[in-house]
Amino acid sequence: MIQDRMMEMTELFSDAYFMREALKEALRAYDAGEVPVGAVVVCEQRIIARGHNLTECLNDVTAHAEMQAITAAANHLGGKYLNQCTLYVTLEPCTMCAGALYWARPGKLVYGAADDKRGFTLVPAPLLHPKTIVTKGVEAQAVTQMMQSFFSAKRRHL
């Protein structure tokens, strides 16, 4: 019985579960006319910070989802380093966000779809902190669908 409940909890707090929470943040960006990228920071299976892309709304190129989430998580923890945390983000981080993750040192980074244009893995050098473990491709199809839907709607309005 207890084993069953533990199994259920393990499934509940899976990478896919938290990525779907990041997708909810991406949807908020989508609805605000922003490129739909969302992020959450998780510490001991609790979401301690959320963020979504606000570059248009704030008129600020630095306002990516990850940057918002890193700042909010550090604020919550009262410390700059996120080594006990996992950052979930729907799209592969760009070099700016990977550079920020280097400084923030999360224990784990999980991202959904790859970014073939500005993703940090296109740079032939390690940009993240060496102690950050990376998992990719989680809920990637849902992310890709949301991105495609956003950009095809944008094109229709041009």
Add this chain to the structure above:
Amino acid sequence: MIQDRMMEMTELFSDAYFMREALKEALRAYDAGEVPVGAVVVCEQRIIARGHNLTECLNDVTAHAEMQAITAAANHLGGKYLNQCTLYVTLEPCTMCAGALYWARPGKLVYGAADDKRGFTLVPAPLLHPKTIVTKGVEAQAVTQMMQSFFSAKRRHL
């Protein structure tokens, strides 16, 4: 006579002049116990934004001088892109800040001393926007002296 005054103005608004303004910002960081890095953004020979490192004060790894200055400049201009601007920063930007500069697209980046540990030029790929011209080594000695003074004082207090 007019030529003399124009010559004076040209000297007044040199890269060294604006770098000394960035150094004033770095000194503010120094006095607050922050790693002393300062930046200014210049548009049509006017300083439209200033920033200095606030990572300790704000408990936020993303609060580098360049990030503050980019956000403040965009706020001043009412637009995200800094293509008409020059960003002066005392120390070579890290990969995070170079990534932010990619998105902000300043016409020119001027930095003082090289950062042999985290400088963006250590990455074997172009991180800045291709339209951003780079000048380096301006007032580098003053920057290096300030950095050395800061870190040797830190070591004495350990």
